[in-house]
Amino acid sequence: KNEVEQSPQNLTAQEGEFITINCSYSVGISALHWLQQHPGGGIVSLFMLSSGKKKHGRLIATINIQEKHSSLHITASHPRDSAVYICAVGDFGNEKLTFGTGTRLTIIP
Amino acid sequence: DAGVIQSPRHEVTEMGQEVTLRCKPISGHNSLFWYRQTMMRGLELLIYFNNNVPIDDSGMPEDRFSAKMPNASFSTLKIQPSEPRDSAVYFCASNRGTSDSNEQFFGPGTRLTVL
Numbered sequence: 001k002n003e004v005e006q007s008p009q010n011l012t013a014q015e016g017e018f019i020t021i022n023c024s025y026s027v028g029i030s031a032l033h034w035l036q037q038h039p040g041g042g043i044v045s046l047f048m049l050s051s052g053k054k055k056h057g058r059l060i061a062t063i064n065i066q067e068k069h070s071s072l073h074i075t076a077s078h079p080r081d082s083a084v085y086i087c088a089v090g091d092f093g094n095e096k097l098t099f100g101t102g103t104r105l106t107i108i109p
Numbered sequence: 110d111a112g113v114i115q116s117p118r119h120e121v122t123e124m125g126q127e128v129t130l131r132c133k134p135i136s137g138h139n140s141l142f143w144y145r146q147t148m149m150r151g152l153e154l155l156i157y158f159n160n161n162v163p164i165d166d167s168g169m170p171e172d173r174f175s176a177k178m179p180n181a182s183f184s185t186l187k188i189q190p191s192e193p194r195d196s197a198v199y200f201c202a203s204n205r206g207t208s209d210s211n212e213q214f215f216g217p218g219t220r221l222t223v224l
Contacts, residue, residue, distance in 0.1 A: 041198065043218075044215070101151045
């Protein structure tokens with residue numbers, strides 16, 4: 001079973017700061033997902049990646065397969081980015097996801 | 110597209126009662142997932158279906174939990190009898206399933222409280 005660890009568990013930053021959230025896993029994966037859970041509880045998929053880097057607006061996700069590590073970056077952070085960010089990894093040959101415990105991000109105006 | 114639909118959104122029940130949670134996946138998606146989220150354990154996969162067939166139910170906690178998918182547009186998760194430790198948010202998700210991981214689309218969740 002894959003072990004997924006996220007850091008930090010909690011992060012508070014000022015509006016405009018550059019944010020980095022980290023995720024590491026223990027066993028080879030088919031893909032890594034970054035999810036965002038809003039304060040109201042809804043979960044949205046931000047990225048799915050198996051190599052390299054992806055960018056959507058102010059969000060950037062990178063993955064290093066050899067080091068079994070991924071990072072989620074937020075540039076020019078905004079209070080509306082306040083949410084819990086969850087990393088999840090997929091097994092080969094099936095669709096099971098194993099989830100990290102999440103990083104609670106708070107952006108202060 | 111309405112997205113993944115779950116009902117009810119909130120359920121409060123007493124210990125020992127039967128609880129049924131419902132999910133309608135996105136049309137055209139052929140994989141459906143049931144997850145449970147608690148403060149202590151985070152998000153956990155309970156069971157997932159592909160083309161209406163249960164593929165992996167290893168996350169189902171015990172015999173009190175059962176899930177069905179009678180057709181491509183409907184699934185249920187049943188707890189009988191319910192216990193206070195079942196209190197959690199239950200999410201349903203769907204995607205265009207293949208053999209490996211694909212982006213999943215989550216429903217709004219059902220918040221279950223068992224008194």
